[in-house]
Amino acid sequence: xxxxxxxxxxxxxxxxxxxxxxxxxxxxxxxxxxxxxxxxxxxxxxxxxxxxxxxxxxxxxxxxxxxxxxxxxxxxxxxxxxxxxxxxxxxxxxxxxxxxxxxxxxxxxxxxxxxxxxxxxxxxxxxxxxxxxxxxxxxxxxxxxxxxxxxxxxxxxxxxxxxxxxxxxxxxxxxxxxxxxxxxxxxxxxxxxxxxxxxxxxxxxxxxxxxxxxxxxxxxxxxxxxxxxxxxxxxxxxxxxxxxxxxxxxxxxxxxxxxxxxxxxxxxxxxxxxxxxxxxxxxxxxxxxxxxxxxxxxxxxxxxxxxxxxxxxxxxxxxxxxxxxxxxxxxxxxxxxxxxxxxxxxxxxxxxxxxxxxxxxxxxxxxxxxxxxxxxxxxxxxxxxxxxxxxxxxxxxxxxxx
Amino acid sequence: xxxxxxxxxxxxxxxxxxxxxxxxxxxxxxxxxxxxxxxxxxxxxxxxxxxxxxxxxxxxxxxxxxxxxxxxxxxxxxxxxxxxxxxxxxxxxxxxxxxxxxxxxxxxxxxxxxxxxxxxxxxxxxxxxxxxxxxxxxxxxxxxxxxxxxxxxxxxxxxxxxxxxxxxxxxxxxxxxxxxxxxxxxxxxxxxxxxxxxxxxxxxxxxxxxxxxxxxxxxxxxxxxxxxxxxxxxxxxxxxxxxxxxxxxxxxxxxxxxxxxxxxxxxx
Numbered sequence: 076x077x078x079x080x081x082x083x084x085x086x087x088x089x090x091x092x093x094x095x096x097x098x099x100x101x102x103x104x105x106x107x108x109x110x111x112x113x114x115x116x117x118x119x120x121x122x123x124x125x126x127x128x129x130x131x132x133x134x135x136x137x138x139x140x141x142x143x144x145x146x147x148x149x150x151x152x153x154x155x156x157x158x159x160x161x162x163x164x165x166x167x168x169x170x171x172x173x174x175x176x177x178x179x180x181x182x183x184x185x186x187x188x189x190x191x192x193x194x195x196x197x198x199x200x201x202x203x204x205x206x207x208x209x210x211x212x213x214x215x216x217x218x219x220x221x222x223x224x225x226x227x228x229x230x231x232x233x234x235x236x237x238x239x240x241x242x243x244x245x246x247x248x249x250x251x252x253x254x255x256x257x258x259x260x261x262x263x264x265x266x267x268x269x270x271x272x273x274x275x276x277x278x279x280x281x282x283x284x285x286x287x288x289x290x291x292x293x294x295x296x297x298x299x300x301x302x303x304x305x306x307x308x309x310x311x312x313x314x315x316x317x318x319x320x321x322x323x324x325x326x327x328x329x330x331x332x333x334x335x336x337x338x339x340x341x342x343x344x345x346x347x348x349x350x351x352x353x354x355x356x357x358x359x360x361x362x363x364x365x366x367x368x369x370x371x372x373x374x375x376x377x378x379x380x381x382x383x384x385x386x387x388x389x390x391x392x393x394x395x396x397x398x399x400x401x402x403x404x405x406x407x408x409x410x411x412x413x414x415x416x417x418x419x420x421x422x423x424x425x426x427x428x429x430x431x432x433x434x435x436x437x438x439x440x441x442x443x444x445x446x447x448x449x450x451x452x453x454x455x456x457x458x459x460x461x462x463x464x465x466x467x468x469x470x471x472x473x474x475x476x477x
Numbered sequence: 478x479x480x481x482x483x484x485x486x487x488x489x490x491x492x493x494x495x496x497x498x499x500x501x502x503x504x505x506x507x508x509x510x511x512x513x514x515x516x517x518x519x520x521x522x523x524x525x526x527x528x529x530x531x532x533x534x535x536x537x538x539x540x541x542x543x544x545x546x547x548x549x550x551x552x553x554x555x556x557x558x559x560x561x562x563x564x565x566x567x568x569x570x571x572x573x574x575x576x577x578x579x580x581x582x583x584x585x586x587x588x589x590x591x592x593x594x595x596x597x598x599x600x601x602x603x604x605x606x607x608x609x610x611x612x613x614x615x616x617x618x619x620x621x622x623x624x625x626x627x628x629x630x631x632x633x634x635x636x637x638x639x640x641x642x643x644x645x646x647x648x649x650x651x652x653x654x655x656x657x658x659x660x661x662x663x664x665x666x667x668x669x670x671x672x673x674x675x676x677x678x679x680x681x682x683x684x685x686x687x688x689x690x691x692x693x694x695x696x697x698x699x700x701x702x703x704x705x706x707x708x709x710x711x712x713x714x715x716x717x718x719x720x721x722x723x724x725x726x727x728x729x730x731x732x733x734x735x736x737x738x739x740x741x742x743x744x745x
Contacts, residue, residue: 085608095577095604097533099629099654241539242529251532258533259655261631358578358604359530371551372582373529 081395086275088395094274096254096361103261108276110181115283120180127172128287131205132162134169136288138295138452143422144439151306151445153438155455156292158317159427165457166288166317167198167269173284175202178265185264187211189253191218191246191313192382192430193225194457195269200234208265210234213253215244218382225461243376246386250360270314271390274361278319278390285320292452293324300450307441309333310454311434312404313348313384315393317456326401334393335437337379338406348377349406350389351397359388365397380409380465381429383457411436413469416459428457429465479621481570481598482646485520485681492520492681492703493740494647495710496574498541499524499558500550502714506721509729510714511562515569517736520703521647522567523601526555526575533576533603535658537708540715552579553591560595570598570646572625577605585613589620599623599646607640618645625649630670637670641677648678650701652686658708660687663696671700695741710736 081088094104114120128134136157145152158166178186186208190196196212203210212229216238219226229236242248250272257266271281296305308325310318312334322332339347347353354365359374367375367387379385396402407415412429415436420426427435431454438453445451459466478486485492495514499507511522527545531538552575559571573592580588580602592600599622605613610624617624623646628637631654641648650671652663675682684697685705694704713735714721720728 093609094606095609096606097603097629098606098627099631099651101606101608102631102633241536247530251530254532255535255656261654357581358576360532361604368578368582370582371553372579373546374578375529 081392082275082279086279088392089398090356091362091364091391091394092275092278093363094361095358095363096274097258099258100261104274104276111177111276111280114177114180120176124173124176127176128169132168132172133160134287135291135295136160138292138299141419141423144419145442147418147422148439148442150442150447151449151451153442154296154305154450154452155425156288156321156452158288158454158456159425159431159458163198163201164460165194165198165428166285166320167195168201169287169320170269170281170284170316171195171198171202171267174265174267174280175206175208178208178267179206181265183263183265185209185260186267187213187253187256187260187264188267188269189213189246189249190269191249191385192461193218193222193229194383194461196234196236197225197228197232199267199269200229200232203234204232211237211256213237213239213249213256215239215246215249217244218246218249221465222382222461224464245376246382247374254360270316271319271392272314272360272362272388278362278392281316282319282323282392285316286323288317288320288454289322289324292321296452304328304330305452306445306449307331307333307451309335309434309438309441309451311335311384311430311456312389312393313337313386313430314388315390317454319390319392321454322402326396332402333437333441334402334404335433336404336406337381337384337433338408339378339380341408342406346378347406348379348384348386350387351393351404352406362388362391364388364391364394380412381433383428383430384433405437407433407436415439425455426459427455428459429462431456478623478645479598481568482623485570488520490518490520491698491741492683493518494521494523494683494703494705495519495736496523496525496705496707497714498538498545498711499526499555500545500548501541501711502544502718502721503548504550504554504558506725507558508561508565509725510732511567512565513729513733514736515567517733518740519569521570521572523572523574523705523707524555524559526550526552526573526579528576528579531576533656535656535708537712537715538657541711544718552583556588556591556595556597559597563596571596572599572601572623572646573597574601574603577602585616589616589622592622593620597622599625601625601627601649603627607636627651628674630654630664630667634673637673638677641674642679644678644680647681647683647703648674649705650674650682650684652684652688657686659689659712663687668700671697675701690739691741698741706739709739
């Protein structure tokens with residue numbers, strides 16, 4: 076598929092993307108775009124970023140053949156790109172390091188961030204500690220309750236965790252609150268967005284810092300297979316940063332790509348976060364994309380057992396790739412992801428995050444439709460320690476996460 | 478521009494433009510409050526539309542939005558409310574203050590025709606910067622509606638000059654960084670910013686965000702043509718929520734008294 080170069084100079088991916096923000100922060104987006112483009116042309120900066128990924132986060136992360144899982148499941152062989160083995164336990168750190176280095180380069184001393192499950196909050200707090208920046212993390216009251224461990228980690232790392240009580244008290248509202256903070260503090264503060272969402276240049280920048288996932292995968296798979304590409308690549312999608320990072324180098328290749336959204340209790344119910352399957356065009360957090368909303372345009376509350384997929388919007392490039400038909404987006408329920416998580420634990424000794432379990436669940440379905448000599452790479456975006464509490468509640472059949 | 482805007486432009490007063498949220502605490506109250514504000518000397522009215530994710534607003538207006546949403550107020554109903562205000566004799570320009578997603582779902586073309594039918598004079602979209610507003614601006618100009626431009630202390634000089642020159646209705650100068658809400662003090666350099674705006678604008682230059690009392694308002698009298706008050710008024714409405722429903726006549730009287738006490742004395 077030949078594609079137009081996206082985003083264009085206005086930050087557009089076809090109809091999607093753009094900068095729908097108050098005038099007060101327009102200058103900061105321009106300043107950021109300029110600094111980012113300059114940094115990306117600067118070999119010292121690029122080398123420094125690669126070095127930090129290696130010596131601080133432990134990259135490259137391995138590509139693991141899940142042979143017992145593949146055998147048990149039947150069909151295609153499943154490989155896992157082990158982003159769970161990054162420092163802090165998820166792919167989020169790649170982007171956090173990149174943006175923090177950029178913040179330092181721009182002379183900013185303060186960062187703010189939003190977080191849902193707390194993974195990006197932990198990554199932001201981590202890089203703030205590492206690079207000597209002050210850090211404020213906005214987190215919904217409801218998420219603070221269900222992710223107490225990550226809240227404690229952030230505080231231990233010296234970050235201030237600001238409880239967000241507006242709206243539905245989850246990621247959507249934490250992001251609103253972080254943007255509100257930025258509108259006030261924009262002159263000396265760097266907003267470290269955690270996913271491939273937000274106004275231009277954020278989606279482009281986050282993709283850039285996350286594409287290391289896909290680039291490593293391509294190299295590793297090629298060495299293992301003697302120069303081949305995988306027959307399919309699968310990643311979960313909330314805002315979509317691990318997916319866009321994984322897909323980046325494959326978009327121009329003839330490899331089928333699958334993004335997996337959270338179907339929650341089912342896309343036919345009103346308890347899901349399947350933005351592309353069920354959403355419509357709209358503006359959220361500064362970007363025109365697909366989102367879950369009422370006919371009038373009030374943004375509705377998504378649901379997923381996984382706090383990281385529990386987002387009513389999606390990165391604009393995913394909306395574009397969906398519309399172009401380049402990536403197929405599927406949805407997987409809570410139950411399917413829980414089953415996949417357990418199967419992966421039992422067969423491979425890997426406890427993955429509930430977010431990543433959605434990608435695993437879909438790859439198990441997909442593998443069954445493919446021959447034994449075919450291959451699938453799944454982005455295992457994070458580890459599951461943070462979800463143990465939710466898993467315990469599930470196992471006890473007691474309080475469900477809603 | 479229509480007669481209401483011409484009158485607004487030609488007024489010799491230091492213009493007072495209040496903001497209230499449609500449907501807060503109910504539609505009938507919005508009508509009475511709007512008329513009361515005109516009686517207090519309002520030169521134009523900003524009518525907010527409740528939205529689930531108002532990222533340019535502080536807590537006071539966020540809560541007003543929640544009350545409006547409970548009343549099932551929406552963009553279309555807000556526009557239609559303006560024709561009810563016109564029937565009751567409201568003569569000042571009315572500007573619909575809406576977030577872009579609501580406008581997008583209603584449809585920009587549909588908005589324009591509804592606005593024309595119902596006596597709306599302008600629109601303000603806080604999350605639609607100049608760079609994204611080309612289509613809406615053209616549509617508004619073609620139909621004699623003012624798309625109100627906002628400029629901030631962080632707006633680049635050249636952009637400020639351009640926006641000021643092209644502004645319709647009035648130029649909205651944001652007094653300080655941050656979301657809407659009451660503030661105790663304003664930043665340095667604000668006067669230079671207002672001066673640059675005034676030098677370039679063909680329409681009145683108004684200052685808004687954070688103004689809540691007579692002293693603050695008078696501070697800008699020499700450097701601007703008017704002022705916008707939102708949160709301070711909305712906060713009063715919030716405090717009088719029950720009375721505005723149960724004993725509206727008395728409540729509106731008290732509201733008028735409150736507004737008058739905030740305004741410079743010469744305002745009628």
